[in-house]
Amino acid sequence: MKQWAAVHIGLCLGMAIMAGGVRAEAGVAACDSAADQVLQAAPAIEARAHWLDARQIAWPGMAPAGSYKLYHSAAGRLTLVQGQGPAQVSGADGVLSLQAQDLTPGELADTPRQHLGAGVRLSLPAALPRETLEDLLRQQLLLVHDGADGATQATGLQLAGALDDLYAAAAQLPDLGVSLPARAGTRFRLWAPTAQAVSVCIYPRAQGRASRLLPLSLDAATGAWGGGPAQRLDGQYYRYLLQLFVPGVGLVRQLVTDPYAVSLSADSQRSYIAELAAARLQPPGWAASRSPAGVEAPTDMAIYELHVRDFSIGDDSVPAAHRGKYLAFTDRGSRGMRHLRALRRAGITDVHLLPVFDIASIPERGCLQAKVPAAAADSERQQAAVMAVAGRDCYNWGYDPWHYSAPEGSYASDAEDGARRVLEFRRMVMGLHEAGLRVGMDVVYNHTAASGEAAHSVLDRIVPGYYQRLDAAGRVERSTCCANTATEHLMMGKLLLDSVLLWAREYKIASFRFDLMGHQPRALMEQLQARLKRELGREVQLIGEGWNFGEIANGARFVQASQLALNGSGIGTFSDRARDAIRGGSAADSGAALLARQGYVNGLVYDPNGHGQHSREELLRAADLVRVGLAGSLRDVELETWNGERKRLDQIDYAGQPAGYASQPAEVVNYVDNHDNQTLFDINVWRLPRGTSAADRARVQVLAVALNSFSQGVAYFHAGLELLRSKSLDRNSYESGDWFNRLDWSLKDNFFGSGLPPQGDNGADHALMRPLLADPAIKPGPAEIAWTNAAVADLLRIRASSTLFRLRSAAEVRQRLQFLNTGPGQNPVVIAAKLDGRGHAGAGWRALLYFVNVDKQAHELVLPSEAGLAYRLHPVQRAAAAADRRVAAEAAYAPAQGRFSLPARSAVVFVLD
Numbered sequence: 001m002k003q004w005a006a007v008h009i010g011l012c013l014g015m016a017i018m019a020g021g022v023r024a025e026a027g028v029a030a031c032d033s034a035a036d037q038v039l040q041a042a043p044a045i046e047a048r049a050h051w052l053d054a055r056q057i058a059w060p061g062m063a064p065a066g067s068y069k070l071y072h073s074a075a076g077r078l079t080l081v082q083g084q085g086p087a088q089v090s091g092a093d094g095v096l097s098l099q100a101q102d103l104t105p106g107e108l109a110d111t112p113r114q115h116l117g118a119g120v121r122l123s124l125p126a127a128l129p130r131e132t133l134e135d136l137l138r139q140q141l142l143l144v145h146d147g148a149d150g151a152t153q154a155t156g157l158q159l160a161g162a163l164d165d166l167y168a169a170a171a172q173l174p175d176l177g178v179s180l181p182a183r184a185g186t187r188f189r190l191w192a193p194t195a196q197a198v199s200v201c202i203y204p205r206a207q208g209r210a211s212r213l214l215p216l217s218l219d220a221a222t223g224a225w226g227g228g229p230a231q232r233l234d235g236q237y238y239r240y241l242l243q244l245f246v247p248g249v250g251l252v253r254q255l256v257t258d259p260y261a262v263s264l265s266a267d268s269q270r271s272y273i274a275e276l277a278a279a280r281l282q283p284p285g286w287a288a289s290r291s292p293a294g295v296e297a298p299t300d301m302a303i304y305e306l307h308v309r310d311f312s313i314g315d316d317s318v319p320a321a322h323r324g325k326y327l328a329f330t331d332r333g334s335r336g337m338r339h340l341r342a343l344r345r346a347g348i349t350d351v352h353l354l355p356v357f358d359i360a361s362i363p364e365r366g367c368l369q370a371k372v373p374a375a376a377a378d379s380e381r382q383q384a385a386v387m388a389v390a391g392r393d394c395y396n397w398g399y400d401p402w403h404y405s406a407p408e409g410s411y412a413s414d415a416e417d418g419a420r421r422v423l424e425f426r427r428m429v430m431g432l433h434e435a436g437l438r439v440g441m442d443v444v445y446n447h448t449a450a451s452g453e454a455a456h457s458v459l460d461r462i463v464p465g466y467y468q469r470l471d472a473a474g475r476v477e478r479s480t481c482c483a484n485t486a487t488e489h490l491m492m493g494k495l496l497l498d499s500v501l502l503w504a505r506e507y508k509i510a511s512f513r514f515d516l517m518g519h520q521p522r523a524l525m526e527q528l529q530a531r532l533k534r535e536l537g538r539e540v541q542l543i544g545e546g547w548n549f550g551e552i553a554n555g556a557r558f559v560q561a562s563q564l565a566l567n568g569s570g571i572g573t574f575s576d577r578a579r580d581a582i583r584g585g586s587a588a589d590s591g592a593a594l595l596a597r598q599g600y601v602n603g604l605v606y607d608p609n610g611h612g613q614h615s616r617e618e619l620l621r622a623a624d625l626v627r628v629g630l631a632g633s634l635r636d637v638e639l640e641t642w643n644g645e646r647k648r649l650d651q652i653d654y655a656g657q658p659a660g661y662a663s664q665p666a667e668v669v670n671y672v673d674n675h676d677n678q679t680l681f682d683i684n685v686w687r688l689p690r691g692t693s694a695a696d697r698a699r700v701q702v703l704a705v706a707l708n709s710f711s712q713g714v715a716y717f718h719a720g721l722e723l724l725r726s727k728s729l730d731r732n733s734y735e736s737g738d739w740f741n742r743l744d745w746s747l748k749d750n751f752f753g754s755g756l757p758p759q760g761d762n763g764a765d766h767a768l769m770r771p772l773l774a775d776p777a778i779k780p781g782p783a784e785i786a787w788t789n790a791a792v793a794d795l796l797r798i799r800a801s802s803t804l805f806r807l808r809s810a811a812e813v814r815q816r817l818q819f820l821n822t823g824p825g826q827n828p829v830v831i832a833a834k835l836d837g838r839g840h841a842g843a844g845w846r847a848l849l850y851f852v853n854v855d856k857q858a859h860e861l862v863l864p865s866e867a868g869l870a871y872r873l874h875p876v877q878r879a880a881a882a883a884d885r886r887v888a889a890e891a892a893y894a895p896a897q898g899r900f901s902l903p904a905r906s907a908v909v910f911v912l913d
Contacts, residue, residue: 030241031201031210036254036453040076042140044248047465047474048155049143050113051162052121054133057098058108059143059155060119060472064100066147068122071095074196076140076251080154087152089144098122112488113161115557130166134220137162138194140245156247158474159194160466164490167193167223171494176224177260177405178238180275185230188216188238190258191491192462193223195244200228201255203237206265206416213241234278237270237418246464247474249453256461259495261403262502263418266364268402268409272418276506281422289430291438291510295349298541298572298666298714299806301511302347302796303440304340305674306719307354308411308428309395311336313738315745324394324738326411326424329431335745337435344436346793347800348717351432352440352513354675355398356425358406360449360456361735364415367394372739375755378773380766382755386737390758395741397675397734399515400449400482402456404499429508438510440541441503445496446519451476451483459485459492467492469551479550480516487520488558496520497528504532504540517544517573518562519552525561525571543669543714546573567635567663572714574669575661577654578629581622582704584687586655587677590731590765594686600626601703602687606829606855609689617642619828625659626831627819628652632665632712634810640822664810668713672704673721678731680704681724681750685772694777696856698724698784699905702791702884703854706907707831709795710805710850712813719743722792724750724780729769730757747786752779790883797876798909803842804835816840820849820863829855830902832863847912848874853902858890860901867898874909 049059057070071078077091089095103121108114122143124133137159145153170191179187188200202212216225239255246252257264261271274281295301312318312328317335322328331337340351368389375381386393394410407425409415429439450456451468459467460476460483469477469486477484487493503509517525525542532540546563548554559565563573580586584599596612598604605619620642628649631637635650637660649660662668673680684700692700701724709715718725720743727733728751730740736758742751753773756766772778780788799805807813820832831852837843849871853859871893872878878888884906891908892901902908 028201028210028213030253031203031213031239031255033255036252038250038252039243040251042076042078042245042248042250045142045154045156047158047247047470048472049157050116051157051159052108052111052113053165054130054162055124055126055128057122057124057143057157058103058113058116058119059122059145060117062120062145062153064102064120066145068098068100068120069095069144069146070098070124071142071144072136072139074139076245078140078142080142080144080152082152086146086150087144087154089142093139096124096128098124112164112558131220133162134166134193137166138196138245140251156474158465158470160486160489163193163223163463163466167221168490170222170224171490173222173224176498177258177262178271178273180232180234180273186228186233186273187226188214188228189224189226190216190240190462191222191224192242192244194463194466195225195242197243198225199241201239201241202233203239203270206237206270206418233273234275235419236273237265238273239270240462242462244464246453252453254461257403257458259403259458259462260498261406263406263422264358264403264409265418266409266415268358268360268364274418274422276422281419281426283423283427283430285430286426289433289508291508292433292436295438295510295541297806297808298543298570299712299808301349301541302715302717302799303350303352303511304343304348304717304719305352305354305442307397307675307741308356309738310719310741310743314742317745321413324411325413326421326428327413329428332431332434337431339745340432340437341435342793343796347796348437350438350440350511352442352511354442355401355444356408356411356441357401357443358403359396359398359408359410360400360402361391361396362394362398362408362410363392364409367410368392369394370737370739376774377753377755377776378770379755382739383736383758386739387758387760390735390737393737395735395737399444399734400456401444401447402449403458404445404495405502425507433508439508440511440513441509442513442515443500443503444515445485445487445499446514446516447480447482447484449482463491467495471551477551480519484519484551487524493521493524493527496524497531500528501532501535504536509540511541511543514542514544514561516547518546518548518560519550520561521558522561522565522569523559525566526569529569529571541572543572543574563661564657567661567667570664570666572667572669573662574671574716575629575633575713577625577633577659578670578707578711579672581625581629582672582707583680583683591768594765594768598687601700601707601854602684603689607689609687616828620826623826623828623831624652625654626707627822627833628654628659629670630707630711630819630831630833631660631817632807632810632813633660633662633668634665634712634813635660635663636810637814637817639819642824642826644824662713665712665807665813666714669716670708670711670713671716671718672708673718674716675718676732678729679718679725679727680721681726681752682729685726685729685752685778690775691777694780694784696905697778698780698788698791701788702795703852703905703907705792706795706852709799710833710852712805712807712817715799722789723747723785724788726750726752726754728752728754728757728773730762732761733757747789748782750780750785787883794876794883795907798874801874801876802835802837802844802848803840804837804844804848812840820865821861827859827861829853830859830861832861834866845911845913849900849910849912851900851902851908853904853906853908856904858902858904860899863898863900865898868895869912870895871910871912874911877909
């Protein structure tokens with residue numbers, strides 16, 4: 001442990017310090033300040049000690065010998081000066097002597113601090129009143145150890161344990177934010193237990209000076225500040241003015257927006273006062289608009305993942321003022337809306353919107369659009385133009401939350417008007433409902449856009465050091481790419497629960513996809529699941545990314561909402577098992593691996609591209625992993641594996657993990673393409689042999705969709721998958737602008753060859769990309785795009801035609817799904833499976849047989865168990881309008897031998913009446 005020394009710096013910007021609150025003479029003028037005021041500066045110091053609860057502190061790595069003292073200063077004037085002999089602390093308002101004893105890690109097992117190592121447990125005096133404890137947490141604190149050898153060590157403290165203990169009652173507060181009681185004016189409530197004073201600034205308009213400064217009162221039981229005028233301030237704006245101590249900064253007076261804001265002015269400068277149930281915020285017909293029926297269980301969902309701006313920014317059938325906006329979903333006659341209605345008729349049930357809460361990275365006023373020059377398919381000029389305005393343009397995926405419960409303003413027709421984004425978001429939802437689609441949201445509660453005193457920080461500026469997850473030294477963890485949140489802390493967990501409920505209740509959101517859900521506790525997600533059902537009276541489906549990494553990996557801090565830990569919860573996680581087997585390689589591939597690691601649909605062994613050496617065993621193993629996905633990645637389903645062994649799916653290896661990990665089909669989300677990583681078309685550009693025809697590239701795309709559509713569990717599809725969507729090989733297009741994220745609902749262009757993708761995430765592979773992008777034979781034409789679109793629609797119709805593709809329990813999967821053509825004697829390029837429909841509601845047929853032949857050659861498969869039966873092609877595939885006419889023309893069943901003939905690169909379904 002380093003010794004800490006600092007020279008006291010006094011900084012008082014002409015303002016007196018008052019422990020009791022903001023000086024009255026600051027007045028309403030403080031509401032119009034352009035910058036925070038540091039009333040008393042304080043040096044930065046690591047925070048290696050942790051409050052376990054309101055009266056106990058853990059300091060890992062320390063021992064009980066010596067003395068421990070806790071110094072405090074309301075004005076933030078503590079100074080530790082190291083000279084000869086013990087260090088001296090000055091500027092303290094007081095000091096507490098603490099009792100020390102050994103702390104072993106086992107004592108913290110199954111607690112929020114279970115990740116702490118061995119050290120010392122420090123106890124505050126037992127007689128210390130609660131009020132004194134509360135006051136301590138509003139001050140600058142310094143924990144000092146004077147060792148027997150005369151050395152002094154000091155640390156700051158991580159305070160979440162004390163706040164959660166003292167203010168547990170705050171979790172029951174029903175009205176954080178602003179509320180407008182029927183006859184009681186306007187009520188503000190902000191949880192800020194460490195603040196020394198809080199007032200609220202009122203602004204009549206989005207721009208202009210404040211009209212009032214209203215002091216708020218602290219409720220000692222909850223740590224929340226509340227109050228407000230007798231008048232209704234509906235339609236006005238507000239910010240909070242707080243005085244508080246910020247570790248590493250000092251005593252600060254600052255203006256902050258409301259973390260519970262339901263809307264904001266442009267660029268999130270002021271929170272908006274609104275009652276979301278008010279008639280003025282409900283577009284005509286809103287009260288009657290209902291989420292369409294048809295999803296009785298999570299496995300009924302077929303989700304289409306879509307970005308609001310991508311949907312319409314390039315669609316000239318949308319009025320110019322609506323392009324890239326919420327209102328584009330109200331234009332019934334646009335090509336995009338016609339396409340969505342066609343998808344719904346085929347079988348898509350839900351549109352999941354990439355983040356639509358308030359986003360930090362998109363300027364809501366004056367955002368720019370890149371002027372992209374006409375250039376060669378492998379040129380750097382396009383990405384240079386796009387990246388020249390990145391950060392100032394109108395585009396971002398939006399995984400950088402600013403205010404969790406307010407709609408994003410850049411998608412509204414007027415971001416300055418706090419009402420407009422609420423109204424237009426609701427009109428978007430109504431437009432999708434009218435198209436027969438439920439609306440889902442991609443939500444990001446695992447991190448915030450910023451922390452500390454940064455401009456885009458909110459939570460950390462209200463309760464410093466509480467809402468973000470911290471490392472051993474008190475630094476914000478960033479394993480998710482941004483400032484991680486600590487949803488294991490009581491009030492960050494409450495914020496997630498309250499926010500999701502608001503979206504589901506006030507915007508009729510039917511399902512949610514949680515970004516990096518594995519960074520959140522399973523218990524919190526189950527609490528959310530139960531609360532939504534209890535308060536809304538309906539099921540709200542929850543799915544998310546259950547990846548296991550970072551500081552919380554393997555249950556280091558809590559039982560995670562991750563793949564291997566969620567079984568039995570009914571909450572779905574994305575499965576990478578079949579995804580990787582189908583596509584080849586992994587999401588992290590780069591360089592030569594992008595070419596060499598072929599997958600099940602793009603040529604592994606049977607159609608080598610010349611860049612890697614693969615064995616028949618690899619192909620057999622890949623086929624087994626594809627079967628794992630088709631069986632819903634369920635733990636206890638059994639499979640005859642490639643070498644003849646019969647194993648449960650959890651006994652099959654996937655990169656050192658069990659391939660089968662879920663308990664029920666609802667706990668698995670199957671996908672082969674989403675916004676992350678290369679599109680399916682682009683990964684196939686890397687892995688198919690260079691000379692593969694455009695028609696065969698389309699067929700390979702459809703093979704992957706077939707495997708996804710036939711898999712038990714939730715079906716998930718990336719927008720444009722059916723259009724051979726390309727991002728010009730971009731592996732991470734989150735900030736690649738409109739240019740590299742284009743969609744063409746006219747089905748004329750898939751945008752392959754739009755130039756070399758941006759340097760940041762792709763530059764190391766530019767040399768490998770150039771010859772691919774420059775090859776005109778790779779780019780599909782309108783005919784291939786239209787065929788793929790129709791073929792994917794057929795697959796969706798097949799999935800929707802029978803509940804056998806959407807079984808609801810593991811018991812049903814074990815009973816009704818049988819894999820054929822397995823084991824060491826199998827034909828490894830053909831997947832064959834039977835679904836038994838006898839006695840199953842909605843099955844449609846006595847049995848279904850599906851086949852996926854990934855080879856570029858036709859194959860025959862003899863299945864003696866199916867001989868002598870009256871199988872016929874699925875009605876969708878034998879219809880005159882079927883997209884793949886080869887199936888009706890070439891697929892055949894010879895009942896005498898049980899022989900099935902399967903065209904090259906085809907998915908074929910037979911039914912038994």
